[in-house]
Amino acid sequence: MQGKRVLLIVSGGIAAIKIPETIRRMRERGLNVRCVLTEGGAQFVTPLSLSALSEDKVYSDIFSLTDENEMGHINLSRDADVLMVAPASADIMAKMAAGLAGDLASTVLLATDKPVICAPAMNVRMWEHPATQANVELLKSRGVIMVGPDEGDMACGEYGMGRMAEPDMLVKALEDFFLAAPRPLEGRHAVVTSGPTHEPIDPVRYIANRSSGKQGHAIAAALQKLGCKTTLVTGPTNLKDPVGCDVIRIESARDMLAAVEKALPADIAVCAAAVADWRTSNAPDQKIKKQAGSAPPSLEMVENPDILSTISNAGNKRPSLVVGFAAETDDVIENATSKRERKGCDWIVANDVSPQAGTFAGDDNTVHLITSGSAESWPRMTKTDVANQLASRIAQHFEAAE
């Protein structure tokens, strides 16, 4: 863990008295620790002791001109590899769940795209309250890692769940995090397209397709987990935003192209969106009305820009690895192999999207990875597994090139 940077957010609670000891153990393991202390936290532990042990400044005031000049509240989290909230009071977790940003600690937590570990600490009844339990579940579903709480005697004289995990356990949680999470794509940037596009017929009607966005979103999440800064450009879907990705929502193919071009430069592009091949050439600004006795309107179609081809041929803006998908219903490998050459991308992930394959709305995918020299067939697996496997192949590609 030598040299890894932890931003330790100390919120209010008697367990804050264990934090100086926790910092000492983190420092023994080679971690760099910088502290944010809430007003509540400062009732239990002094900024001076945290500063002495972390050998760094302690931040507590969002409106401090000096702090903003020196560091800036956004840079506090940008500078860290991980954020740890310890103790995580019921109050700070409720703020995180609701997205409140009324003080420095909650603002940093709302603004961060870094992984967050919480060590809850509170009275047993507060811990068991449905509001706290719902907040904890919500935070977990967003990727927040929880350590503890433990069961035991509490400072308030009661017994039960709610004691903060011991300093050794907090250090172990960081160790698990850093060891379990190799970040081979740290320092790289990926742009991923996902979902369908909607092409307007008029202001209220559109042409769409059956793409769910599950595969593209899973790829963005998998790349992000490997430490890659990931920009997800997505058409309309019902999916939650993958944790830690920058998500840009668009509607049409032309919007998607503009968003992708704006997101460049990138090292990696993965085009998993089911972009509409055509749009209507004459979408009016007003709703098309039925005219009694006249024929239905006819739609004149024009071709949309091809995003994959455009970025594959983007000269010095071309990402060094461009991966496309090939949605095929027949002769999957042959069609995908020629599609790779036609579009100018490096790899193509070919999948069978015939209705019987169930790829479009389903959770599974059967794909073939086509590179310049080979076509490799992967067994049927979940879209999440396809995404993780593809992300680790991408990481291997960059490792081999170094």
Ligand code: CTP
């Ligand atoms: N693609 C794109 N922009 C488009 C059309 C497709 O970026 N306007 C990308 C898709 O995201 C995918 C790849 O091109 O990565 C192939 O998409 P696919 O629908 O299989 O191919 P098409 O180019 O549409 O060809 P066809 O429909 O004739 O098979």
